[in-house]
Amino acid sequence: MKRLVPLLITAIGGFVLIISFFIPAWQESGEVVAVWFDILASIAFILGGGNLLAVHLKKISDRVAGWGYSGVTLLAFLVTLVIGLLKVGTAPAPQTEFFGETFAPLPVAALPEFSVPGSIPVREEGGRVPASVRATDPPQLSEASGRLIFRGWMTAAQKADLLGYQETLTWRSQVEELAELARPPAELRGKVQFYPEHGVLSFRGVMSGADREQLEELFASQPAGLEAVADLYRRSQSVTELSGVSPPPGFQIPDAASGFVELNAGTLAVRGPMSEGLRRQLAVDWLHPDRVRPMTDEQRAARRRELEALGPPLTDEQVQVLATEFDGIWIPEMLIQALNTAGLAAVETKTYRELLAERDAGERNLVATKPKGEDVQLNADQEAAVQRYAAEPAMTAAELEAALQQAGPWLPSQSAALSNFLNEQPTVAELDRKIAFKLLRLHRKSPSNPPPTSAQLDALLAETRLRAAWGWQVDELFRRSHQTKFPWSGDYSSPGSPFDWIFRSIFQPVTATMFAMLAFYVASAAFRAFRAKNVEAVLLLGTAFLILLMQTFVGVLLTEHLPDWLSALKADNLKRYLTIIFVTAGSRAIMIGIALGVVATSLKILLGVDRSYLGSGDE
Amino acid sequence: MLEQLAQLDRRWVFLAMGLAIGVPVLLQLEFPEAPGSQARAVFEEIEKLKPGDRVLLAWDFDPATEAELGPMATAFARHCCEKRVQMFFITLLPVGPQMIEKTIENVVRADFPQLVYGEDYVNLGFKSGYEAVIKVIVTNLRGLYTTDARGTNLDLIPMCQAVQNLQQMHLIVNVSGSYPGTKEWVQYAATPYQKQLRMVAGCTGVQTPEMYPYIPQQLRGLLGAIKGASEYETLVVERYLGESPDPKYLEARRRMGPQLVAHLLMIGLIIAGNVVYFLQRRAARA
Numbered sequence: 001m002k003r004l005v006p007l008l009i010t011a012i013g014g015f016v017l018i019i020s021f022f023i024p025a026w027q028e029s030g031e032v033v034a035v036w037f038d039i040l041a042s043i044a045f046i047l048g049g050g051n052l053l054a055v056h057l058k059k060i061s062d063r064v065a066g067w068g069y070s071g072v073t074l075l076a077f078l079v080t081l082v083i084g085l086l087k088v089g090t091a092p093a094p095q096t097e098f099f100g101e102t103f104a105p106l107p108v109a110a111l112p113e114f115s116v117p118g119s120i121p122v123r124e125e126g127g128r129v130p131a132s133v134r135a136t137d138p139p140q141l142s143e144a145s146g147r148l149i150f151r152g153w154m155t156a157a158q159k160a161d162l163l164g165y166q167e168t169l170t171w172r173s174q175v176e177e178l179a180e181l182a183r184p185p186a187e188l189r190g191k192v193q194f195y196p197e198h199g200v201l202s203f204r205g206v207m208s209g210a211d212r213e214q215l216e217e218l219f220a221s222q223p224a225g226l227e228a229v230a231d232l233y234r235r236s237q238s239v240t241e242l243s244g245v246s247p248p249p250g251f252q253i254p255d256a257a258s259g260f261v262e263l264n265a266g267t268l269a270v271r272g273p274m275s276e277g278l279r280r281q282l283a284v285d286w287l288h289p290d291r292v293r294p295m296t297d298e299q300r301a302a303r304r305r306e307l308e309a310l311g312p313p314l315t316d317e318q319v320q321v322l323a324t325e326f327d328g329i330w331i332p333e334m335l336i337q338a339l340n341t342a343g344l345a346a347v348e349t350k351t352y353r354e355l356l357a358e359r360d361a362g363e364r365n366l367v368a369t370k371p372k373g374e375d376v377q378l379n380a381d382q383e384a385a386v387q388r389y390a391a392e393p394a395m396t397a398a399e400l401e402a403a404l405q406q407a408g409p410w411l412p413s414q415s416a417a418l419s420n421f422l423n424e425q426p427t428v429a430e431l432d433r434k435i436a437f438k439l440l441r442l443h444r445k446s447p448s449n450p451p452p453t454s455a456q457l458d459a460l461l462a463e464t465r466l467r468a469a470w471g472w473q474v475d476e477l478f479r480r481s482h483q484t485k486f487p488w489s490g491d492y493s494s495p496g497s498p499f500d501w502i503f504r505s506i507f508q509p510v511t512a513t514m515f516a517m518l519a520f521y522v523a524s525a526a527f528r529a530f531r532a533k534n535v536e537a538v539l540l541l542g543t544a545f546l547i548l549l550m551q552t553f554v555g556v557l558l559t560e561h562l563p564d565w566l567s568a569l570k571a572d573n574l575k576r577y578l579t580i581i582f583v584t585a586g587s588r589a590i591m592i593g594i595a596l597g598v599v600a601t602s603l604k605i606l607l608g609v610d611r612s613y614l615g616s617g618d619e
Numbered sequence: 620m621l622e623q624l625a626q627l628d629r630r631w632v633f634l635a636m637g638l639a640i641g642v643p644v645l646l647q648l649e650f651p652e653a654p655g656s657q658a659r660a661v662f663e664e665i666e667k668l669k670p671g672d673r674v675l676l677a678w679d680f681d682p683a684t685e686a687e688l689g690p691m692a693t694a695f696a697r698h699c700c701e702k703r704v705q706m707f708f709i710t711l712l713p714v715g716p717q718m719i720e721k722t723i724e725n726v727v728r729a730d731f732p733q734l735v736y737g738e739d740y741v742n743l744g745f746k747s748g749y750e751a752v753i754k755v756i757v758t759n760l761r762g763l764y765t766t767d768a769r770g771t772n773l774d775l776i777p778m779c780q781a782v783q784n785l786q787q788m789h790l791i792v793n794v795s796g797s798y799p800g801t802k803e804w805v806q807y808a809a810t811p812y813q814k815q816l817r818m819v820a821g822c823t824g825v826q827t828p829e830m831y832p833y834i835p836q837q838l839r840g841l842l843g844a845i846k847g848a849s850e851y852e853t854l855v856v857e858r859y860l861g862e863s864p865d866p867k868y869l870e871a872r873r874r875m876g877p878q879l880v881a882h883l884l885m886i887g888l889i890i891a892g893n894v895v896y897f898l899q900r901r902a903a904r905a
Contacts, residue, residue, distance in 0.1 A: 017754075021811070031762050034755045038748035038763065045747070093769060131774035157775070197772070489770065493716060495724075503717055508682040515683035519881065523636040524629045527888040531896045541889065548886055551824075551846045552879035553650035572655055584831040591832060 003614050010613075013037070014606040052077060080502060089498045090490035098202060099478075100275025101193075102235040103485050104228040106201040108136040110219065111152035111194060114181040118148040118174040121166050130161035136196045148174055152194045154182040169359060172352040188214055198485075201228045206260045206272040207236040236272040240481035243267045245473045248466050254281045268473070274481045283474040284467065289427040292329050294390045300326050307460075311453035318449055321438045325431060332390040335421055336383055339404075342417030343376035376414065381407035397422050429463035436460035543578065550575040621902065624895045632888065639884040640877045648876030649869075658850035660840030661819045662698070662858075664790060670703035672789040673782065677804060678722065681714040684796030684823050690871035691821040691848035692718065692794045694855045696726040697868060699792070701859045705778050706740040707788070711752055711799045716745050716768060725867060737776045744768030749799040753807040757785045786815040793820040801830055801838070809837045821847060849875050 013033045020030025056070035082088070120129060120143050128134060133141040133150075141162070142149045154162075162175045184192050188211065193202045203211075212233050219225025245268045253261050257278055260271040270278075295303070304322060308314055314322070348370040350358075355366055378386070385403040389395050401418060404410055426434075436457055443451040452460070493499045532538045549555040555571035562569055568577075604610035654662070668674065676695065680688045699706050706727075708719045719742055727734055734740060743764055746752045755762045760782055766772055773779040785791070785808060795801040801820040809818040817839050822830055824844035834841055842851050848871035856864050866873075 027758055031755050031759050034748075034751040035762055037751045038746075038755075041748050041751070095769065095771075131772065135772075197775070491769070493720075495720075500717075503714070507714070508685075508717075511681065511683040512686060516686070519640070520633045520636050523881075523885060523888055524632045526885050527627070527632055527892040528629075530889045530892060532893050533896075541893075544889070545886060548882040551844070552875065552882050553652075554879060554883065556653060572653070576656065579828075579831055583828045584834075587828055588832045591829075 003611065006614055007608050007611065011606050011608065014602065049077070049081070080499070083499050083502065084492045087488055087490060087492045087497075090492055090494055091496075092484055092486055093489040093491065093494075096198075096486045096489040097482070098195075098485060099482060100273055100278065101202045101204050102207075102232050102273060102483060103195075103198070103200040103202055104231040104235070105199060106194065106228040107224055108140060108151060108194075108196060108199065109138060110222040110225040110228075112218065113149055113151050114178060115147040115149040116174055116177045116181065117146060118170075119143045119146065120148065121168065121171055123166060130158070130165055132158045132161045132196070136199070140196060148178060150178050150182045152182065152196065153184050153192075154179045155193075169352060169356050173356040176352045185214060185218070187211075200485075201225075201232065203232045203236055205236070205275065207233045235483060238483075239269055239271050240274075240477060241267050241269040242473065242477040242480065245477075246469075247473075248287075248470050250287075251470070252286060254286050257281055268477055270477060270481050272481070273483050274478045276478075279474055279478045283471040287467075289429060291422055291425040291427055292431050293393060294329055294331050295326050296391070307452075307456055310455035310459055312450055315449045317442055317446065318439060321442055322435060325435050325438070329431075330421075330425055332383075332387045335386050335390075335418075336378055338417050338421045339382075339386075339414050340377050342414045343378070343411055345373040345375050346413070347372060376409045376411050378404075379408040429467065432460040433464045543582075546574060546578060550578075621895065621898050624891070625899060635884055635888075636881065639880045643876040643880045646876075647873070648880070649872055650875060650879065652849050652853045652872055652875065654850040654854050655847075657834075657841050657843070658847055658854060660835070661821075661842055661851055662840075662854040664817060664819050664839045665695075665698050665702060665792075668699075668702050668704050668789055672702075672704045673707065673778075673787060674699055674704045675707045675709060675785060675788045675791045676719075676722075677791060677793040677795075678708060678710045678715050678718045679712050679800045680718055680794055680796035681712055682717075685718065686874070687823050687845050688794050688796050688821060688848070689718075689721075690845065690874065691842050691851060692722050693726055693867060693870065694848065694852045695792050695794065695821070696722045697730070697859070698855050700727060700731045700734065701855075703739075704789070705738075707743060707778075707782075708740065709743045710745050711749060711803075712797070713745060713747070716742075719744070719768075730865070737771070738778055741776055741778055742768040750803040750807050753785075753799070753803055757808045757812060760784050786812050788816065791816060791818040793818065795820060795822050795826065797823075801826065801841075805830075805833050805837045809833075813837065821851075845871050845874050845878060 013036070016026065016029050016033045020026040020028075020033075053074065056074045059070040060067045060074070120141070129139075129141055132155075133139065138151065140151045140154075140158070142151070159175065159179045162179075163172055165171070165175075183189060191204050191207075191211065192215065193204070194200070195202060207215075212229060215229040215232075216226060219229060244266055245263070246266070247263065247268075251263075253263060261278075261282065262269045300322070303326075304314060304319065307322075349368055350370055355368065358366055382404050385400060385407055388403075389397075389400040397418070401415060404414075404418070436452060439449075439452045439456075442449050490497070493503060530541065530544070532541050549558065550571050555575070559570045559574070567573060601610065605613065665674075676699065678692060680692070696706070708723070710716060710719055712718075723740070723742065727740055731739075736742075744767065746763055748755075748763070752763055756764065761773065764773060767776060767779070773782075781787075791804060791808060793801050793804045795804075801822055804818060804820070809816050813836065818837065819840040819842075820830065820838060821842035822844070824846075827841065827843035827847075830838060830841050842848055852868060852871045856868055860868055
């Protein structure tokens with residue numbers, strides 16, 4: 001019995017795999033067997049680990065020769081296993097942490113229901129509704145009494161999935177209508193959300209009393225919902241403090257954050273979890289940093305003089321570095337182009353319900369887009385305002401926008417484009433930092449260029465250093481205020497984790513060294529053992545010479561001057577003949593031989609003739 | 620003298636090999652590279668791809684063979700990024716995820732920050748089971764892969780939603796240093812589904828001869844060792860990277876310098892060994 005069961009498993013698995021290869025109808029069975037093989041293989045890993053422990057512990061216990069190596073092996077095995085399994089020192093995966101949000105578990109059944117007339121269509125090609133709306137228990141999407149029902153608030157991804165489920169106008173109109181209904185109340189939109197894959201209710205930022213009341217009203221008949229709201233309120237009110245902070249001169253808490261961020265006597269405190277947006281506001285945006293503007297020749301020369309006043313005159317290559325960076329700054333024509341592009345009338349698409357209404361009204365040629373409006377392009381006065389902004393450092397972005405609005409027609413999309421364009425430009429501090437590092441790199445690459453002096457570096461990097469120091473403190477508060485959602489979600493080998501350190505600092509160099517040592521042993525063997533003792537050995541030697549030469553530039557160098565009538569002897573051709581004719585033929589012969597052997601051996605195993613793989617046979 | 624040579628301490632050979640590799644590395648010796656037919660075949664197969672085509676990048680190598688295969692993996696990834704294809708990274712080796720991560724970090728995130736995870740590239744990670752994994756996913760991807768390496772459900776990853784099996788890939792690119800590797804991908808994916816699947820590969824020098832019989836039907840092109848990587852790298856650099864590419868895209872060519880000197884040393888050692896052998900034999904006859 002001990003041998004019969006494995007024998008049957010082997011035979012059945014083997015024959016199913018063979019049949020599934022030739023008969024498509026058996027394909028699924030072949031997959032099942034292969035998956036089972038995978039499961040059994042993972043169990044084999046456990047057995048292998050146990051065996052490793054047993055063998056090496058015995059060696060250590062018996063103090064056999066080389067037992068110290070067994071100790072090292074066991075130590076390495078156990079350390080790696082523990083660190084990997086327990087994910088020691090691994091940070092949670094960022095995409096599962098939802099920074100700035102607070103979570104509370106909530107069963108999907110507690111969520112409000114929304115419905116529209118309709119039903120879930122059956123697709124001709126089969127297939128269930130998208131996983132994103134059916135993975136919960138009960139599923140978020142269902143149908144009853146001629147109505148399409150959605151439980152909870154539909155996310156953009158769920159809506160996209162449902163729209164893609166079927167292409168009919170009727171279905172898409174229903175989904176569109178349902179998506180519009182299945183949303184939180186207007187006041188809570190953007191704050192509250194339900195994540196079906198995690199089964200949690202989420203609240204972004206600090207929950208106010210009014211928010212809480214609205215949520216409690218929403219879950220009035222659901223104790224689980226009320227409990228989740230109370231939990232969220234409590235968590236979102238928690239205060240995190242960081243003492244001993246030293247903000248940069250002139251630091252002010254942004255108005256938008258003044259309700260939940262405080263700075264008192266060197267202690268920075270935040271209520272609720274800090275979002276990434278708030279972190280950016282506190283660390284960078286509060287300063288309203290100057291963005292780079294186009295520079296005139298005089299401004300460029302002045303900048304160069306400033307640097308030269310703090311060190312030796314700049315070399316030609318250093319001047320070129322400066323010029324390259326200044327040339328990369330935007331020019332007024334780019335901003336004008338961006339504003340004109342934003343002024344092009346957008347093509348507005350009709351909703352599916354509008355299209356359905358048109359179809360029901362008898363329209364046969366449905367057009368998905370609405371008639372295009374008029375384009376708004378900058379006039380001469382507006383272009384002049386842009387030129388003025390580029391030339392006058394004292395003019396602010398707000399003043400530019402006001403001037404543009406006064407000078408001619410102006411669209412909100414252009415206002416957004418203006419803001420985006422200016423905010424995408426690097427700050428003056430970033431440009432200075434780039435110049436500093438480029439000058440340092442230039443010195444490293446060509447030492448004839450002197451490195452920037454300390455004074456020059458101080459001037460170029462002063463603001464960057466200031467911001468970095470403050471940024472680290474804000475980052476620390478961000479980290480402390482975060483409420484970890486899934487502590488084990490991180491990858492055990494993520495960069496910076498102890499496992500990653502073991503891999504990079506020990507495993508990688510050790511395995512690379514082991515492989516590299518082959519070169520030394522092969523060289524030694526080439527000198528000692530590679531002898532032309534007979535004709536076969538001479539052929540082997542000749543081939544080895546050719547391959548060794550052809551794998552390098554020497555082969556090309558030695559044969560490139562051969563005349564055309566001897567082109568067959570050129571390196572590339574010789575290599576091709578060798579590989580296509582001799583190597584391929586030899587490999588095929590070996591491969592066919594092996595394949596025949598594999599067939600014979602496999603049949604013997606599958607039919608139970610060869611049972612050596614089952615062990616000694618002692619029952 | 621003859622006796623001394625015959626009894627030469629092997630440590631002198633080791634020293635010579637160390638110098639043959641170390642000196643060119645320090646001197647940064649580089650030589651021009653003329654792409655051969657196989658490198659061109661591989662390059663053209665990727666060139667044929669259209670933006671949005673699906674490419675499976677199977678990174679079946681580990682740190683031991685990274686010196687030989689890392690540069691070609693980098694060049695493959697760069698080429699695929701340039702072609703704007705959808706990249707599906709996968710590995711059958713336990714230490715393969717680190718190799719994938721390195722490629723993504725050095726090429727995709729560093730030089731193509733606009734590419735979005737889940738839309739332009741995805742890391743399916745490692746799955747144990749060797750060729751059994753290939754056997755299953757070539758007909759049913761979700762039979763073994765329900766999530767990507769980050770644990771996200773494949774149904775929630777836009778570029779994976781429509782992928783049911785590997786036959787929907789427009790190309791398989793395999794970089795292989797051991798078992799399982801190119802041979803298994805050819806046997807279990809490219810051969811049974813020759814009409815649907817195209818495949819190119821890059822192997823270590825030791826594996827390369829075993830793969831020649833598969834060319835060109837099952838394997839459209841093959842990069843053999845650092846030489847093949849260097850030729851392919853040259854093609855990618857010439858087409859896409861211009862005059863002064865980032866040094867990471869010239870890594871294979873940089874490694875050809877030490878290889879040239881090491882090969883010459885090997886030839887010298889074989890000749891020297893045989894001279895000693897024949898002189899000893901003649902002396903013995905006399």
